[in-house]
Amino acid sequence: MANVQQNGQRYGITEPISLGGPTELDVVKTRELEKYLQDVGLYEGNEEAVRREEVLGRLDQIVKTWIKTISRAKGLNDQLLHEANAEIFTFGSYRLGVHGPGADIDTLCVGPRHATREGDFFGELQRMLSEMPEVTELHPVPDAHVPLMGFKLNGISIDLLYAQLPLWVIPKDLDISQDSILQNADEQTVRSLNGCRVTDQILRLVPNIENFRTTLRCMRFWAKRRGVYSNVSGFLGGINWALLVARICQLYPNALPSMLASRFFRVYTQWRWPNPVLLCSMDEGSLGLQVWDPRRNPKDRLHMMPIITPAYPCMNSSYNVSASTLRIMTGEFQRGKDICEAMEANKADWDTLFEPFAFFEAYKDYLQIDISAANVDDLRKWKGWVESRLRQLTLKIERHTYDMLQCHPHTHDYQDASRPLHCSYFMGLQRKQGVPAAGGEQFDIRRTVDEFKHTVNGYMLWIPGMEISVNHIKRRSIPSFVFPGGVRPSHTSKGTWDSKRRSENRISSTASEATTATTNEASSESKAGSHSSGDGMKRKRGDDETITNQLRNSKHVAVSVPVENGEGLSPDPSGGSICSSPLKDCCTNGKSDLVTKVPPENVVLFSKDPIEKIATPQPPSQETEELEDSFDFGNQVIEQISNKDTISAASATIPPLEATTSNGSPFSNGEVEELEVVPMRQPEVTHRASVQQRKPIIKFSFTSLGKTNSK
Numbered sequence: 001m002a003n004v005q006q007n008g009q010r011y012g013i014t015e016p017i018s019l020g021g022p023t024e025l026d027v028v029k030t031r032e033l034e035k036y037l038q039d040v041g042l043y044e045g046n047e048e049a050v051r052r053e054e055v056l057g058r059l060d061q062i063v064k065t066w067i068k069t070i071s072r073a074k075g076l077n078d079q080l081l082h083e084a085n086a087e088i089f090t091f092g093s094y095r096l097g098v099h100g101p102g103a104d105i106d107t108l109c110v111g112p113r114h115a116t117r118e119g120d121f122f123g124e125l126q127r128m129l130s131e132m133p134e135v136t137e138l139h140p141v142p143d144a145h146v147p148l149m150g151f152k153l154n155g156i157s158i159d160l161l162y163a164q165l166p167l168w169v170i171p172k173d174l175d176i177s178q179d180s181i182l183q184n185a186d187e188q189t190v191r192s193l194n195g196c197r198v199t200d201q202i203l204r205l206v207p208n209i210e211n212f213r214t215t216l217r218c219m220r221f222w223a224k225r226r227g228v229y230s231n232v233s234g235f236l237g238g239i240n241w242a243l244l245v246a247r248i249c250q251l252y253p254n255a256l257p258s259m260l261a262s263r264f265f266r267v268y269t270q271w272r273w274p275n276p277v278l279l280c281s282m283d284e285g286s287l288g289l290q291v292w293d294p295r296r297n298p299k300d301r302l303h304m305m306p307i308i309t310p311a312y313p314c315m316n317s318s319y320n321v322s323a324s325t326l327r328i329m330t331g332e333f334q335r336g337k338d339i340c341e342a343m344e345a346n347k348a349d350w351d352t353l354f355e356p357f358a359f360f361e362a363y364k365d366y367l368q369i370d371i372s373a374a375n376v377d378d379l380r381k382w383k384g385w386v387e388s389r390l391r392q393l394t395l396k397i398e399r400h401t402y403d404m405l406q407c408h409p410h411t412h413d414y415q416d417a418s419r420p421l422h423c424s425y426f427m428g429l430q431r432k433q434g435v436p437a438a439g440g441e442q443f444d445i446r447r448t449v450d451e452f453k454h455t456v457n458g459y460m461l462w463i464p465g466m467e468i469s470v471n472h473i474k475r476r477s478i479p480s481f482v483f484p485g486g487v488r489p490s491h492t493s494k495g496t497w498d499s500k501r502r503s504e505n506r507i508s509s510t511a512s513e514a515t516t517a518t519t520n521e522a523s524s525e526s527k528a529g530s531h532s533s534g535d536g537m538k539r540k541r542g543d544d545e546t547i548t549n550q551l552r553n554s555k556h557v558a559v560s561v562p563v564e565n566g567e568g569l570s571p572d573p574s575g576g577s578i579c580s581s582p583l584k585d586c587c588t589n590g591k592s593d594l595v596t597k598v599p600p601e602n603v604v605l606f607s608k609d610p611i612e613k614i615a616t617p618q619p620p621s622q623e624t625e626e627l628e629d630s631f632d633f634g635n636q637v638i639e640q641i642s643n644k645d646t647i648s649a650a651s652a653t654i655p656p657l658e659a660t661t662s663n664g665s666p667f668s669n670g671e672v673e674e675l676e677v678v679p680m681r682q683p684e685v686t687h688r689a690s691v692q693q694r695k696p697i698i699k700f701s702f703t704s705l706g707k708t709n710s711k
Helices: 022-039 046-073 078-083 092-096 117-130 186-204 207-224 238-251 257-270 299-302 325-345 374-398 446-456 498-524 533-553
Strands: 086-091 105-111 135-141 148-153 156-164 364-371 405-409 422-431 465-476 558-561 577-579 698-703
Touching: 022 207, 022 257, 022 465, 046 078, 046 086, 046 105, 046 117, 046 148, 046 156, 046 558, 086 092, 086 186, 092 105, 092 186, 092 207, 092 238, 105 117, 105 186, 117 148, 117 446, 156 186, 186 405, 207 238, 207 257, 257 325, 299 422, 325 374, 325 405, 325 498, 364 374, 364 498, 374 422, 446 465
Parallel strands: 105 156, 558 698
Antiparallel strands: 086 105, 135 148, 148 156, 364 422, 364 465, 405 422, 465 577
């Protein structure tokens, strides 16, 4: 393998961390990795590859016929009619060369100024496609942030975008990588071109494309297995993972994929977010398009995990990441780092790294979001809308509980075969780890859920039959259709890396609680005996009666639910529900009578109506990292990776601009603001029609932590 220093070329904005080449062990491990990825079916066969090429050729013929048709209809002269042309470009996983069997092809059609998006692309071209027998599942989305048409052409899934350039003729050798291509282009065209421009730039900025591709296949597969591959859910999507891997390739330009995977976890475990990941210096350009810059754009300061695209206009590709999803991904990076270190000591293998995340074993409590519609087409539209809003539920819960109640959204939906027009989503729930369970803190997020339902039910294309309900369920009550083959496993996973870590954490937690209990007991004994234990019991009963009376006054049903930090099993499989369908006026436990239980002291409440002074909000968490006062990312991460390597060179450098505060910091308080953290407010929630809804209160008790026997 050629060393990158032979031609004097440097990749990235900094010097590499290491120029070291592969060892014999790296070569062996890389062969094992490549075989593993082959065996799990990540590479398509030659037959499918040829079929994709044929489909792309056919799509090119279709758009060229289309452009001739509309040019003739608009009365263009003979010369323009003869030269009328449209070009097809690919981007995404197919262009990067990391697509697998059955993957769709992201494509872009570039057309001339007289071929409009609304009237011609979503008009004549859509009509042509709908009449072709080889085209199936045609699904236009003209109102999307990046408008597209999705369809299958000879069985291959295609996502087709459109860019309308201010040119009368599109040359056959058009180079869309030049910034001048964006001049006088509308916003939708700029966004549509961005995918191709970013993909091509990534391939230019990595030192070894084949090593990049193998490593990216590895990390994409790992992210999907670990449940952190989904942009819409607040994790990272395909372009985000490509940018992260590309940066590691720049920092270790002579490394093989096995080492690159290991260094991926090592670097990003120590990365000090929200410092950005950059593949190249950011160009402000001459066209006046807005680029990512937290010094000038207040919204950019709210981004938790900036991963910046390398093509002008540079943008943050990971703006969907929230505090909860960043916490989850950071934990997964640490797990990957630990396993890679164990692999170096021959105490783990690739199977261990790629163990699927046991989502339905990781938590005691979950939210189940069920949606339904009257027919398949309505369900598809309803699903798209709800999926785009689910991230808001995570953000609202984080904001309204000041990050004390944490959410883990599952990246996939599930369908019950017996209910074809229904679909379910799940979120794991847990109290913030490291926060004492005692203290009587309560978090009333009933209005949070109502606010989310109100947003979802405000869908502009809502029609009768589109319904949504949010239910709290215990681990034991998870529906069987989420498990492989529809069969619930009789036992939890044992012998896996994750199960061993959970056992270790459980032992550590138990020891910590025992120490705390001993300390509290000693402290109690040292106090004057002015209060007897009987008085304490009376006070506790009095507190319970007070809360119970308040709940009764609110005319809601209470269901007591303990929440733990992902440890143990729940002894109580019962679960309350929050039904947000406009057609439902009350919820039960599946029987004719409502569920009522006396609530414990520490609860998280879901309800529609307010309850007087049940909860005292906690102050906002102070977890965000400080940026340097000068906002110079040059000193971003000075952490020791190993005895030889540091990540100081991995930092991004942004050209100095005029500071926005007197102390030279772009932030008034010298910190990055929390994502959408605003003061608690009482949202005004309205619902469709005049149907009154009676919804039960779902409460999560934090007092039972560590007291439940696991199964």
